[in-house]
Amino acid sequence: MARIRWRRQSRRSNREREARTAADSEQASLAPALRTVNARVEIPEQLAGSKTALEHDQAWLSALRGLGRFIRRKPLGALGAVIVVVMLVMAAFAERIAPYGYDDTIRGARMKAPSAAHWLGTDNLSRDMWSRIVYGARVSITVGFGTIGLAVLLATAVGVSSGYFGGAYDLVVQRVVDAWLSFPYLVIVLSVMAVLGPGLLNVVMALAILIAAVNSRVIRGATITVAQSTYVEAARAVGCGHARIIARHILPNVTATIIILATIGLGTAILAESALSFLGFGVPPPYPAWGAMLSGSGRTYMFRAPWMAIWPGVAISLAVFGFNMLGDALRDVLDPRLRGLAR
Numbered sequence: 001m002a003r004i005r006w007r008r009q010s011r012r013s014n015r016e017r018e019a020r021t022a023a024d025s026e027q028a029s030l031a032p033a034l035r036t037v038n039a040r041v042e043i044p045e046q047l048a049g050s051k052t053a054l055e056h057d058q059a060w061l062s063a064l065r066g067l068g069r070f071i072r073r074k075p076l077g078a079l080g081a082v083i084v085v086v087m088l089v090m091a092a093f094a095e096r097i098a099p100y101g102y103d104d105t106i107r108g109a110r111m112k113a114p115s116a117a118h119w120l121g122t123d124n125l126s127r128d129m130w131s132r133i134v135y136g137a138r139v140s141i142t143v144g145f146g147t148i149g150l151a152v153l154l155a156t157a158v159g160v161s162s163g164y165f166g167g168a169y170d171l172v173v174q175r176v177v178d179a180w181l182s183f184p185y186l187v188i189v190l191s192v193m194a195v196l197g198p199g200l201l202n203v204v205m206a207l208a209i210l211i212a213a214v215n216s217r218v219i220r221g222a223t224i225t226v227a228q229s230t231y232v233e234a235a236r237a238v239g240c241g242h243a244r245i246i247a248r249h250i251l252p253n254v255t256a257t258i259i260i261l262a263t264i265g266l267g268t269a270i271l272a273e274s275a276l277s278f279l280g281f282g283v284p285p286p287y288p289a290w291g292a293m294l295s296g297s298g299r300t301y302m303f304r305a306p307w308m309a310i311w312p313g314v315a316i317s318l319a320v321f322g323f324n325m326l327g328d329a330l331r332d333v334l335d336p337r338l339r340g341l342a343r
Contacts, residue, residue: 070333077329083322090134091141098131102288111305121307124297129307132288133315139200139289140270140319146204147211147269148262154212156258159219160250164227164242174220180213189272193281200283207272215261222254256334263330267323274316290316 071078090097100106105126106118114121120129162173180188192206226232227250235245276282277291285292290312298309 070329074329074332076325077332080322080325080327080329083318084326087137087141087319087322091138094134094138098128098134100128100131102132102135103127103286104131111301111308113305114307120311121305123293123308124301124305129311132293133290133311136288136290136293136312136315137319139283139287140273140315143200143203143207143273143283144266144269144323147207147273148265150204150208151211151215151265151269152258152262154208155215155219155261156251156254158212159216160223160246160254162216163220163223164246164250166224166227170220174217177213177216185210185272186275189276190279190281193276198281198284200287203273203276203282206276207269210272211265211268215265218261219254219257222257223250226250226253260327260331260334264324264327267320267327270323271316271320 106122106128107126109118109122109128110126111124112118112122118128118130120133122128123132158173158177162170188210189206192209193202196202196205229249232245232249235249240248273282273289274291274294277289278295280292280295282291283289293312294309294316298312302309
C-alpha cells in the first residue's frame with residue numbers, strides 16, 4: 001500500500017511539474033507578443049504628441065505662406081501695414097525712442113538744421129523735432145483709435161438697427177442722417193468743437209460723430225442685404241427673436257465691412273485731427289500734434305527753417321497713406337466680390 005501511495009504521489013508531482021513547465025514555456029512564447037501589443041498601445045500616444053506638434057508647425061507655415069501671398073499680391077498694402085506697425089511702436093514706446101521729452105528745451109540749439117545730434121533739427125523753442133514727431137505719433141494714434149472706436153459703435157448701432165427693422169424707423173433715422181450730412185464736414189466739426197471746446201476728448205467726440213454718420217449708411221446697406229437672405233428668413237420662421245438674429249446672423253456677416261471702414265477711417269481721423277490742429281481747434285499745447293506743429297512754428301519759419309514744416313507734413317502724409325493702403329488691401333481680401341479680382 002505504501003508503494004502504491006508513493007507511486008501516485010510521484011505521478012501527481014510529475015504532472016504538476018509538467019504543467020508548470022508548459023505554463024512557463026507558454027508565457028515565454030507570449031512575451032514578445034505582449035511587448036508588441038504594449039508597444040502598439042503606446043505608439044498612438046507618441047503619435048498624438050507628434051501630430052499636435054506637426055499641426056502647430058503646419059499652422060505657422062500656413063500663416064507664413066498667407067503673409068507671403070499678401071505681400072506679393074498687395075505690395076502697397078504690405079507697405080501700409082509696415083507704416084502702421086512703425087507708428088504703433090513709436091506711440092507705445094515714445095519714452096524709449098525719443099532722446100528728449102516733447103517739451104524739453106535744449107540750450108544753444110535754437111532752429112538747428114538736421115544733424116547727427118538732432119536727426120530732424122530743432123524748432124524755434126530749441127526743442128528736438130524728432131522727439132516731437134515721435135510723441136506726435138502717440139497723439140495721432142490716440143485720436144485715431146479713439147475716434148474710430150466710438151464711431152464704429154455708433155455707426156453699427158444706427159446702421160444695423162435701421163437696416164434690419166426698416167419701415168418708419170429706418171425712414172426717420174435716414175432723414176436725420178441726411179440732414180446731418182447736408183452740411184459741409186468742416187462746418188459740422190467746427191460747430192461741435194465750438195460747443196464742446198478744445199481738448200483731446202472733445203476732438204475724438206466731434207470726429208466720431210461725423211465719421212459715424214457716414215459709416216452708418218454703408219453698414220445699413222450691408223445689413224439690408226444680409227437681412228433679406230434665406231437663412232435670416234428661416235431664423236424668423238422658426239421663431240428666433242430679433243436680438244438673436246442680429247447677434248447670430250447679422251453682425252457676423254457685416255463684420256468685414258466694419259473692419260474695412262474702421263481701417264480706412266483711421267487715416268481720415270488722423271487727417272481731420274491734423275486739420276483741426278492746423279486751424280487751432282485741435283489738441284491744445286503743449287501736446288505735440290502734427291497739425292499744430294505745421295501751422296505754428298512750421299508756417300512762421302517755413303523759409304528760414306523749412307524742416308520745421310517738412311517733417312510734420314511728411315508724418316501726416318505717411319500716416320494717412322499707410323492706413324489707406326492697408327484699408328484698401330483688407331477690402332480686397334475680405335470682400336467676397338473683390339476676392340476673385342485680387343487673385
